[in-house]
Amino acid sequence: MAFRTLLYLNDASARCLLKNVSCKKIIVQAPNSFKCHRGFKRLREIANNDAFVNTSTLSLKNIWKPLGFTILFGSATHLGAAVWEYEKIRSHTYKMMNRYHQWRATRTGWRGELESWWRSLSDGQRIFIPICYLNIMVFVCWRIPALSGTMMKYFCANPASRAICWPMVLSTFSHHSLVHLAVNMYVLHSFSTAAVATLGREQFVALYLTSGVLSSFASHLYKIAFQRPGLSLGASGAIMGIVSFICAQYPETRLSIAFLPMITFTAGNAIKGLLAMDSIGCIMGWRFFDHAAHLGGALWGIYWQMWGNSHIWQKREPVLSLWHNFRDPPKSH
Numbered sequence: 001m002a003f004r005t006l007l008y009l010n011d012a013s014a015r016c017l018l019k020n021v022s023c024k025k026i027i028v029q030a031p032n033s034f035k036c037h038r039g040f041k042r043l044r045e046i047a048n049n050d051a052f053v054n055t056s057t058l059s060l061k062n063i064w065k066p067l068g069f070t071i072l073f074g075s076a077t078h079l080g081a082a083v084w085e086y087e088k089i090r091s092h093t094y095k096m097m098n099r100y101h102q103w104r105a106t107r108t109g110w111r112g113e114l115e116s117w118w119r120s121l122s123d124g125q126r127i128f129i130p131i132c133y134l135n136i137m138v139f140v141c142w143r144i145p146a147l148s149g150t151m152m153k154y155f156c157a158n159p160a161s162r163a164i165c166w167p168m169v170l171s172t173f174s175h176h177s178l179v180h181l182a183v184n185m186y187v188l189h190s191f192s193t194a195a196v197a198t199l200g201r202e203q204f205v206a207l208y209l210t211s212g213v214l215s216s217f218a219s220h221l222y223k224i225a226f227q228r229p230g231l232s233l234g235a236s237g238a239i240m241g242i243v244s245f246i247c248a249q250y251p252e253t254r255l256s257i258a259f260l261p262m263i264t265f266t267a268g269n270a271i272k273g274l275l276a277m278d279s280i281g282c283i284m285g286w287r288f289f290d291h292a293a294h295l296g297g298a299l300w301g302i303y304w305q306m307w308g309n310s311h312i313w314q315k316r317e318p319v320l321s322l323w324h325n326f327r328d329p330p331k332s333h
Contacts, residue, residue: 058224062159069165070217074210081206082316083323088202123201124193131173131208132185135235138174139181156231159220168220172212174233184235187243195242198249203313204242207304211241211297218296222282232290237297240274244301247271274298 118126138155141147155174157167175181196204215237223229246253251268275298281291 058160058227058229060224062164062224063221065164066159066168066217066220069168070213073169073213077209078206078312079319081202082313082319084205085200085202086320086323122193122196124196124204127196127201127204128189128192131188134173135175135181135185138170139176139178142174142176152231156233157216157219158229158231159223160229164220168213168216169209171216171233172209172235172238175235176233180234184239188235188239191239191242191246194250195246198246199309203309207241207245207301208238211300212238214300215240215293215297219290219293222292226285228285228287232293234290234293237290237293240294240297241301241304244271244274244298245305248302248305271298271302 121129138151141155142151151174153161153163154167155170157171158164161167175184192204195207199207212235216232219232219237247267247270251266251271253267254264255267255270256262256264275295278289278291278294278298280286281289282295
């Protein structure tokens with residue numbers, strides 16, 4: 001499954017990551033190895049520097065801005081998805097009316113081959129590829145020393161930072177470890193086709209982005225409530241929203257573990273096990289994965305399957321009517 005881990009910065013590798021970052025004090029103790037798999041990275045101890053982690057600023061007042069951003073971003077994402085769907089249907093209708101497919105010129109050469117390949121993909125694959133590409137580009141940016149400060153500030157979720165809102169989104173496209181990136185993209189690829197076939201491209205993207213932001217908010221809330229400062233990053237919160245939706249929608253589907261195909265279990269049992277593990281992780285204070293972020297994304301996916309899809313998305317006609325009137329206002333006589 002997708003996973004979010006903690007990042008310990010103290011050894012030589014960690015100091016290389018921070019060598020271009022102005023910090024008054026680096027970590028005083030940490031494990032012997034540089035641990036960075038998927039996840040919401042966490043710095044256990046860092047000096048007072050509000051660009052990174054400042055324990056003195058972890059108070060309840062830090063939660064109101066992330067809460068407001070989560071509500072606004074989630075609402076805007078679903079409204080944008082509804083408009084996107086409207087425009088797609090409108091464009092397709094006009095193309096059919098004008099018999100677009102009959103007179104459209106066929107590309108040749110590598111462009112034609114690329115276009116043919118793109119058309120041969122499923123809707124799920126067409127959504128997965130851009131998401132994977134963005135994650136790879138951010139991963140490459142982590143390898144550029146000159147960008148270390150920017151990546152730490154804007155691509156790590158941190159409730160004590162001045163840049164607190166947009167990192168809640170950007171951190172869900174951020175991976176510092178190749179293994180972490182590969183595992184998350186493998187899980188997303190495994191579930192994206194079924195999810196897009198069930199939800200449609202527009203609703204899938206809205207669910208993915210909203211799950212990611214809500215996972216960041218859940219991580220912030222947990223850090224503030226239990227005074228556990230740290231930085232977080234990774235796509236697992238967003239992926240958990242997709243995984244939990246599919247598991248709740250098709251609970252009898254048989255799943256297996258990668259490289260262990262002989263071990264199978266139902267999707268319903270899989271999501272129950274993940275929820276139990278992350279709940280125990282939060283209660284016990286385990287600090288390798290960001291269990292609060294996992295729970296935030298997973299619970300939103302289950303909520304969307306049980307209530308959101310039928311009571312929010314399926315009742316979007318007023319939004320589409322408003323957009324239609326805005327786009328093509330009725331002509332006055």
